[in-house]
Amino acid sequence: MKTIGIYPGSFNPFHIGHLNIVEKAERVFGKGNVLIAIGDNPEKSNRGDSEKRALEISEKTGRSVEVYDIFLHELIERKESEGYKVVLVRGLRNGNDLDYEDNQLKFIEDFKEDELNVVFFRCDEEFSHVSSSAIRNLESFRKGSSKRYLVWKK
Numbered sequence: 001m002k003t004i005g006i007y008p009g010s011f012n013p014f015h016i017g018h019l020n021i022v023e024k025a026e027r028v029f030g031k032g033n034v035l036i037a038i039g040d041n042p043e044k045s046n047r048g049d050s051e052k053r054a055l056e057i058s059e060k061t062g063r064s065v066e067v068y069d070i071f072l073h074e075l076i077e078r079k080e081s082e083g084y085k086v087v088l089v090r091g092l093r094n095g096n097d098l099d100y101e102d103n104q105l106k107f108i109e110d111f112k113e114d115e116l117n118v119v120f121f122r123c124d125e126e127f128s129h130v131s132s133s134a135i136r137n138l139e140s141f142r143k144g145s146s147k148r149y150l151v152w153k154k
Helices: 016-029 049-061 072-081 095-111 132-141
Strands: 003-009 034-039 064-068 085-092 118-122
Touching: 003 016, 003 072, 016 034, 016 085, 016 118, 034 049, 034 072, 049 064, 064 072, 072 085, 072 095, 085 095, 095 118
Parallel strands: 003 034, 003 085, 034 064, 085 118
Antiparallel strands: none
16 A cells, blocks of 8 residues: 655645645655645635646646645545555644644544544744745735745746
């Protein structure tokens, strides 16, 4: 049974902190065994943008990217039914992220029938302040001001 890591998020935009977590996960699971999973989060993205974002991330990083519009536990169970052992990959910048992730995991565990495997990767210190929300906020003040935080420059 092949083990894969699923790294879910809205990735809007995909930034250097996200890539840092993907690279750390690849050191554990192996290159090609980490799936970047873009969820359509109604609070964070417009439906339809996810497919475009997935294609861009895949093309620019050479990684596997999949869009899902179901609950995360359902995506995990789907991959398990395809014969994979799935480990959920979560990235942390700080203790606030850990509190948030812990709460979210409780919901996933409430719905998921089988045991949930989870690993947390702490981003490198140099990326601990970078978030998609902060990048969108910078862009709202001055277009192009967030380029240093993006994986590829637009």
